[in-house]
Amino acid sequence: MFCPQCGQTQSDELKFCKVCGANLFAVRQVVGSRDASEKFDWSKTWLAEMFLSGEEAVRRQAAIERLQGITPDVKRYNEIKAGVITSSVGIGLAILLYFLMRGIILSGNVDQGAAEILSRLWIAGVIPFLVGIALMINGMVVSKKQVEIIKRSQAIAGNPNSISGPTEPRALRSANTAEFIPPDFSVTEGTTKHLSSSEQK
Numbered sequence: 001m002f003c004p005q006c007g008q009t010q011s012d013e014l015k016f017c018k019v020c021g022a023n024l025f026a027v028r029q030v031v032g033s034r035d036a037s038e039k040f041d042w043s044k045t046w047l048a049e050m051f052l053s054g055e056e057a058v059r060r061q062a063a064i065e066r067l068q069g070i071t072p073d074v075k076r077y078n079e080i081k082a083g084v085i086t087s088s089v090g091i092g093l094a095i096l097l098y099f100l101m102r103g104i105i106l107s108g109n110v111d112q113g114a115a116e117i118l119s120r121l122w123i124a125g126v127i128p129f130l131v132g133i134a135l136m137i138n139g140m141v142v143s144k145k146q147v148e149i150i151k152r153s154q155a156i157a158g159n160p161n162s163i164s165g166p167t168e169p170r171a172l173r174s175a176n177t178a179e180f181i182p183p184d185f186s187v188t189e190g191t192t193k194h195l196s197s198s199e200q201k
Helices: 024-033 046-050 054-068 072-106 112-119 121-158 189-197
Strands: none
Touching: 072 112, 072 121, 112 121
16 A cells, blocks of 8 residues: 555554555545445536635635635735836846847837837836835725725624724634643542642641
């Protein structure tokens, strides 16, 4: 059998992988317990996601972003950052095209009509520059309003009497299996120690 963790071939008698220590016995049990007559569930495949309605797709995407910790504030900052990068690329492209076309025109191998076109080709860099500016304005103005609306609705949902309530829903912390206390051997084991150490009055 192949180890599912490291991919090494292992003997069927081994309970643990010799290379990575994976529990091969548990893997054999899972593979062996699978029902051969079990029908394939198409609702758990990418094909089912392709046919989701628009609202369901948006709701699922929002749930995934919530699990990943992508808040509206983070999306807003990412939008502003994308705007700065895009506008910088636009400026760099405009400068590059200006000097490149200027060099081609000054070489003297271009007729007058082509030189007129080449001298204005740097304007192509204005398009990404304007897209970047639009992203920055959207991130600083429109998305800021959306973040405020979301925070206000969360505050009202968390505390109906106050607008300054909690901004994020409360959640349980993840389980820590190292915090289990080892059990005593009997119920009275710890009590005898207390009795023997108490002072006589």
